[in-house]
Amino acid sequence: MAEQKGKILVIGGGISGLTTALEAAEVGYEVILVEKNPALGGRVSRFYQYFPKLCPPLCGLEINYRRLKPNSKIQTFTDSEVVSITGNAGSYKATIKTNPAYVNDKCVVCDKCTDVCPAERDNDHNYGLDKTKAIYLPHEMAWPARFVIDRAKCPDGCTKCVDACDYDAIELQAQETTTEVEVASVVYATGWKPYDAAKIENLGYGNVSNVINNVTMERLAAGNGPTKGVMLRPSDQKKVEKIAFVQCAGSRDENHLPYCSAICCLASLKQAKYVREANPDAEIYIFYIDLRTPGKYEDFAAQIQNDEKITLVKGKVAKITEGAGQNPVVEAEDILNGGMVNLEVDMVVLATGMESSLRGQSVPEAVQVDENGFVAPSIQKNGVIAAGTVKFPADVNSAIQDSTGAALKAIQTVVGS
Numbered sequence: 426m427a428e429q430k431g432k433i434l435v436i437g438g439g440i441s442g443l444t445t446a447l448e449a450a451e452v453g454y455e456v457i458l459v460e461k462n463p464a465l466g467g468r469v470s471r472f473y474q475y476f477p478k479l480c481p482p483l484c485g486l487e488i489n490y491r492r493l494k495p496n497s498k499i500q501t502f503t504d505s506e507v508v509s510i511t512g513n514a515g516s517y518k519a520t521i522k523t524n525p526a527y528v529n530d531k532c533v534v535c536d537k538c539t540d541v542c543p544a545e546r547d548n549d550h551n552y553g554l555d556k557t558k559a560i561y562l563p564h565e566m567a568w569p570a571r572f573v574i575d576r577a578k579c580p581d582g583c584t585k586c587v588d589a590c591d592y593d594a595i596e597l598q599a600q601e602t603t604t605e606v607e608v609a610s611v612v613y614a615t616g617w618k619p620y621d622a623a624k625i626e627n628l629g630y631g632n633v634s635n636v637i638n639n640v641t642m643e644r645l646a647a648g649n650g651p652t653k654g655v656m657l658r659p660s661d662q663k664k665v666e667k668i669a670f671v672q673c674a675g676s677r678d679e680n681h682l683p684y685c686s687a688i689c690c691l692a693s694l695k696q697a698k699y700v701r702e703a704n705p706d707a708e709i710y711i712f713y714i715d716l717r718t719p720g721k722y723e724d725f726a727a728q729i730q731n732d733e734k735i736t737l738v739k740g741k742v743a744k745i746t747e748g749a750g751q752n753p754v755v756e757a758e759d760i761l762n763g764g765m766v767n768l769e770v771d772m773v774v775l776a777t778g779m780e781s782s783l784r785g786q787s788v789p790e791a792v793q794v795d796e797n798g799f800v801a802p803s804i805q806k807n808g809v810i811a812a813g814t815v816k817f818p819a820d821v822n823s824a825i826q827d828s829t830g831a832a833l834k835a836i837q838t839v840v841g842s
């Protein structure tokens with residue numbers, strides 16, 4: 426290994442940022458990992474299962490946490506954002522702003538505080554489908570493993586959690602802190618966000634009952650989700666017997682996302698399997714324009730398509746309206762059989778695409794983004810490097826491969842500086 430000259434700053438603690446941080450640290454480089462949420466893991470921590478193996482994503486995260494925990498080369502800042510970066514490759518100054526968690530490292534996650542907490546908040550991990558207490562664990566596999574307090578939800582003067590805590594772990598007066606760091610290389614791994622389906626007016630999201638998006642579907646299926654894995658629709662908790670998936674919801678559309686997100690077809694096929702496993706009698710309809718399941722995923726797709734309870738309808742969905750009993754009605758073309766389809770179902774899942782986390786955000790001058798907010802693939806002006814889905818929509822495997830390459834690029838910047 427070349428002589429250590431400087432540190433690597435990795436922004437974003439999802440699977441991509443974790444990969445870059447671990448790959449660089451495990452060959453001896455010092456890394457500062459900054460995550461804006463209270464826990465690491467990113468979007469993957471909210472999935473029920475990963476395609477193609479359909480194992481729980483928490484297994485993959487657990488392996489990364491086991492690598493991370495003993496590694497003294499990685500300094501992790503959660504609840505934090507990088508508010509400024511100045512300098513050039515080899516010599517950057519960055520300012521990290523950290524919001525207080527109001528709970529320190531003495532927390533043993535014993536739950537006594539949540540038992541006495543009188544206030545609630547929307548559970549963002551479950552996309553608002555249920556509530557947590559104002560003092561909460563971000564999710565059951567959260568790292569750092571400690572509670573966090575949503576102070577805006579605390580009743581005035583309430584100290585019940587402080588009184589209940591046997592470990593002196595709660596600090597209600599904690600303040601925001603600022604840390605200045607000097608680093609040689611900066612890696613952006615801030616990932617993606619789901620496209621806002623409410624912008625696709627004809628598909629009824631937000632107006633028609635029981636039209637949800639695909640990320641919410643992951644939580645509805647998850648055993649540790651709001652319905653404990655029982656497929657119940659949001660409006661009245663009715664068991665889902667008949668469901669439609671609408672592909673390319675906003676994707677490949679100049680008015681919304683002009684590109685294909687690469688994973689939505691696979692995600693819907695995976696979710697169709699969730700439905701069939703939860704209810705063997707369930708009927709599933711998938712409306713698609715082209716089914717895109719490239720390379721090694723062909724077999725996975727074929728296996729699910731062979732299920733006689735899953736019907737694929739090639740045709741664009743014209744609109745979704747509210748029918749009787751809070752049932753959404755899907756109106757679509759059926760290109761292969763000819764004519765229009767009017768299908769009443771219990772629930773519709775919109776396969777919304779992946780949008781860059783940076784779209785619409787202001788980014789430091791050194792970071793060049795394209796018209797869709799994705800970071801341009803090459804090393805940036807000033808040596809800033811991007812990793813994973815902030816660069817292009819991708820599955821986890823591709824994001825990990827790209828992030829491993831980003832670790833090498835970051836090391837080269839450190840060594841060359």
Ligand SMILES: Cc1cc2nc3c(=O)[nH]c(=O)nc-3n(C[C@H](O)[C@H](O)[C@H](O)COP(=O)(O)OP(=O)(O)OC[C@H]3O[C@@H](n4cnc5c(N)ncnc54)[C@H](O)[C@@H]3O)c2cc1C
Pocket residue numbers: 436437438439440441442459460461462465466467468469472474475476477505506507614615616617618639640643688692695777778779782812813814815819820821822824
């Ligand atoms: C419905 C759906 C299902 C999917 N299912 C699968 C599947 O089964 N198998 C599969 O291989 N892939 C699947 N994918 C793709 C998978 O989600 C991505 O490949 C994966 O999330 C990429 O990880 P990432 O780290 O690049 O991004 P993210 O998971 O988005 O992580 C980015 C991290 O950066 C943090 N961050 C953002 N901005 C900042 C900031 N300014 N400062 C600090 N931190 C910040 C975020 O909080 C987050 O923790 C699916 C995608 C969708 C839409």
